[in-house]
Amino acid sequence: MKELNYIDLFAGAGGLSEGFIRAGFSPIAHVEMNKDACDTIKTRTAYHWLKENKKAEIYNDYLKSETKNKEELWKNVPEHLINSVINKEISESTLPEIFNSIDKELNGNNVDLIIGGPPCQAYSIVGRARKDMESDPRNHLYKHYVKFLEKYNPNMFVFENVPGILSAKNGEYLNKIFKAVKNAGYEVAIPPKNHLNAKDFGVLQDRKRVIIIGWKKELNLKYPEFETTEHSFQILKDLFSDLKPLKNGQGTLNAVAYTKPTTEYLKQTNIRNGLEFVTQHIVRPNNDNDLEIYQIAIEKWNNGKRLNYAELPKRLIKHSNTDSFVNRFQVVNGKGVSHTVVAHIAMDGHYYIHPDKKQNxxxxxxEAARIQSFPDDYFFEGSRTAAFKQIGNAVPPLMAQKIAEKIREMIWKNM
Structure with a gap:
């Protein structure tokens, strides 16, 4: 069978792309405006090429190195693959240059699929409160996405976004997107229940996302049916148990050994995938005030309650606003699945408190990467803050893989 290819737009750190690669797709290009995220994709591109060419030890040595030189790593890979990661903001002025770069990679071949979703903050409920919708240019990035559809004419596309896109301006933005892609020659659909949830795909996270899928009008297709993955895996015993216990401010970006054997969940999901060490197990530091709040939050959580910020002892309350965001300190559910990991984790960790009171x-x-189902050999370039941001913005690879497998079936049936 022909190897199917794709272009990834607004690619972030490559979570969606990782799933499509696992499902047998081959990337033509990734387009992303954030440099750290682009560097992460370049490093992951190196991983895939080196592994395929039986040179995985070069990548493993890079992970183990305490003085990582990413440019030296990338030199081991054909230059065009590294150059296929395009570090550009997608805009009217950059489109010709981006198209030109992709055309060089295509070398006259057709495009099977376009994936990706414009930055979702613009459609989020919080984002709307902060900025006028019409004046936020991110709300109109779908128009650029459509230009890629018009130019490359793929069989299908996958457009990922937050549930807020359904209600943004009373559904007006979603209608505009549908109208634009239909005018470009595509049928389009959203899930029967409007969104998909990562936890139904085996990810240990309650993460709802709108996955819009489109196909050429001449193809006889409909929205795919996804089976729910039933399981009883838990964060503490199945996802975190083999990682070294840490206190606040501890840990390292460098390689450290696992402390316990792997678990069935880590094996099934390929999160722990053959290495004897893990990287980026590092925790941000906290002040004494926050640590005391963490202790209270964990104690309450262990008794079946969430912490209400306004009910803390007055000496611990440092924010004047005690009416909204009263859940700003939240414990990850150690005996089930986590609540949604979002990009705000880059700002502080108060919304993602470790459930073990001893670690506080x-x-x-x-741990954030594992909640998102990234494998342990996935290295996030940039600072600790940059890594958190990339992880919070990503599509879980495990969810992406199962979507990709359905898309692959749909394309092959119509070839």
Whole structure:
């Protein structure tokens, strides 16, 4: 069978792309405006090429190195693959240059699929409160997405976004997107229940996302049916149990050994995938005030209650606003699945407190990556803050893989 290819727009750190690669797709290009996220994709591109060419030890040595030189790593890979990661903001002025770069990679071949979703903050409920919808240019990035559909004419596309896109301006934005892609020659649909949830795909996270899928009008297709993955896996015993216990401010970006054997969940999901060490198990530091609040939050959580910020002892309350965001300190559910990991985790860890009271800290970079189902050999370039942001913005690879497998079936049936 022909290897199917795709272009990833607004690619972030490559979570969606990782799922499509696992499902047998081959990337033509990734387009992303954030440099750290682009560097992460370049490093992951190096991983895939080196592994495929039986040179995985070069990548493993890079992970183990305490003085990582990403440019030296990338030199081991064909230059055009590194250059296929396009670090550009998608705009009217950059489109010709981006198209030109992609055309070089295509070398006359057709495009099977376009994936990706414009930055979702513009459609989020919080984002709307902060900025006038019409004046936020991110709300109109779908128009650029459609230009890629018009130019490359793929069989299908996958457009990922937050549930807020359904209600943004009373559904007006969603209608505009549908109208634009239909004018470009595509049928389009959203899930029967409007969104998909990562936890139904085996991800240990309650994360709802709107996955819009489109196909050429001449193809006889409909929205795919996804089976729900039933399981009883838990964060503490199945996802975190083999990671070294840490206190706030501890840990390292460098390689450290696992402390316990792997678990069935880590094996099934390929999160722990053959290495004897893990990287980026590092925790941000906290002040004494926050640590005391963490202790109270964990104690309440263990008794079946969430902490209400306004009910803290007055000496611990440092925010004047005690009417909204009263859940600003939240414990990850150690005996079930986590609440949604979002990009705000880059700002502070108060919304992602580790459930083990003895450790009394927010979750580490690696723990956040695991909640998002990234494998342990996935390295996030940039600072600790940059890594958290990339992870919070990502599509869980495990969810992406199962979507990709359905898309692959749909394309092959119509080839």
């Amino acid at each position: 800290r927010s979750i580490s970079v690696r």
